[in-house]
Amino acid sequence: MIKDPKDWTTGDEPMTGAQRSYLQTLAEEAHEEVDGNMTKAQAAQRIDELQRKTGRGKEGH
DSSP, X not given: OXXXXXXXXXXXXXXXXXXXXXXHHHHHHHTOOOOTTOBHHHHHHHHHHHHHXXXXXXXXX
């Protein structure tokens, strides 16, 4: 079971460089803007949203 990003102990820390890079890639594909000041938890949730929108999400999601 995957823990909800809101429950991460490090969820309030700034997003990682990898998250920032992946978000930028997904946002470009989705023709959307991304807030560069997200927390790790916010970035994880936005990545999930953009993966669904771009079709890059895991199968079954």
